[in-house]
Amino acid sequence: MRMTSKTTGILLASAMFAAPMGATASAQELPSQRAQQQQAAASSTDNEINVYGQIPTDLSGLEAGPKIEGILAARTGNRLIVNATNNSEAEVSLSEATRVTGSGGFLGLGRTELASSDLLPGLPVEIETVNYAGGLIASRVKYKTSDYETAEMIRGGTQRQFAMHGQQLAEHDEAIDGLRSRVANxxxxxxxxxxxxxxxxxxxxxxxxxxxxxxxxxxxxxxxxxxxxxxxxxxxxxxxxxxxxxxxxxxxxxxxxxxxxxxxxxxxxxxxxxxxxxxxxxxxxxxxxxxxxxxxxxxxxxxxxxxxxxxxxxxx
The missing domain is CATH 3.30.1330.60 (OmpA-like domain)
Structure with missing residues (x-):
């Protein structure tokens, strides 16, 4: 959390010229005043992030926020930028308590718990959120395994070889080489x-x-x-x-x-x-x-x- 209080020095200077009892009262009030100033500065002046300070590791008891569906446009640290399907942009923070799940597998069945590091730009996601400190924290992030494969393909310039096609590609190596030799230039x-x-x-x-x-x-x-x-x-x-x-x-x-x-x-x-x-x-x-x-x-x-x-x- 960034904490700034430009008025602290002024309050201390005023306390030095006050009567002893007044100085005592001012000294007693100062921590509370400083905390209020720091909270106000954090909540009103920084437009770059939505959640301030230490992100909680326990999200239970927090008020449910909106459900966001869209494409993950960018990620910086624990912060996600999502281009929502209504053409708006949403900013969501990740917590240690955020659940990341991928669904798919054979016939589209099955669900797997994954790490937040699996969240790639270009991935279509559904995010359940909670409200915290004027911003949103993801309680759960869901995506389809097939969408993750596509996001990896796009990120790698779509040149990555899909594992599921490995055997097929090996069988066609001779055909590939023949075709490439004819159109290489x-x-x-x-x-x-x-x-x-x-x-x-x-x-x-x-x-x-x-x-x-x-x-x-x-x-x-x-x-x-x-x-x-x-x-x-x-x-x-x-x-x-x-x-x-x-x-x-x-x-x-x-x-x-x-x-x-x-x-x-x-x-x-x-x-x-x-x-x-x-x-x-x-x-x-x-x-x-x-x-x-x-x-x-x-x-x-x-x-x-x-x-x-x-x-x-x-x-x-």
Whole structure:
């Protein structure tokens, strides 16, 4: 806790010139006055943190705060910054008593207690809070294991090899080497097809229609020799640039996961996905209809010009 009291010296000087009884009274009142000044300074002048002093290790008995759902934008020490789904920004502190749980596993079942160090920027979270000292402390932080995998992928530049694909990648080493040898120095591709899937405002969850579109695109792309997929996420102009950048990356990461895990698209045939936030709008952002077209992820089917044989595939 930061403690400052610019008036302490003045009070002491006044006490020196007072009568003995007055000096005694002033000396007796000084600790209380100083504590009040320190408390007022801490509660009114520092806008950088929400919770002051030692964060309690026992949260029982504290008043329940709001439930926050959104994307973890940043973390500094025990402080989290969350871009909430309503486009607001929330600041929450962690305590030794904060429970961090991840759910998922086989068929989405199971829940595991985790460490607060597992909280990564880009991770969608649900946070239960309590009120303390004018701020919020997280009593519980929940996220899905699949979302954690995506956050790790984004943080690592989406180049990290998923453990679940290790065996599959090993089996395709020869195919990977052959493909890389043919396109190692080629940075130009023919776009054979682009499929777009769309999202609700501030959301990154795939709709059933989007899931069907992704698997149909992957199935048709499989018919093209040497085809690669490039996934790019976009947003409309609602919200801050920081929020939209994270949201576009989250959307792209979710599409990559679904293409690989549900649609069976081989990881080695996936180019590095990216989030473009508000850039390259497909429609006017001044109308609701235009914004709806911009809240999208584009799945581009590419073939390197070095290996493109012009093979035709009919896309629906």
């Amino acid at each position: 080629i940075d130009q591709y023919n776009i054979r097809h682009t499929a777009n899937v769309y999202f609700d405002s501030g959301k990154w969850r795939l709709t059933p229609a989007a899931q069907n579109e992704l698997c149909a695109t992957a199935s048709q792309a499989e018919q093209i020799d040497n085809a690669l997929l490039l996934v790019v996420g976009y947003t409309d102009t609602d919200g801050s640039q920081e929020f939209n950048q994270t949201l576009s990356e989250r959307r792209a990461g979710g599409v990559v996961n679904y293409l690989q895990q549900a649609c069976g698209w081989a990881p080695y045939r996936m180019l590095t996905p990216t989030g473009m936030a508000e850039a390259d709008p497909a429609a006017d952002n001044t109308t609701p209809a235009g914004k709806a077209q911009n809240r999208r992820v584009a799945v581009n089917v590419l073939v390197s010009k070095a290996v493109d044989d012009g093979q035709e595939v009919a896309y629906r």
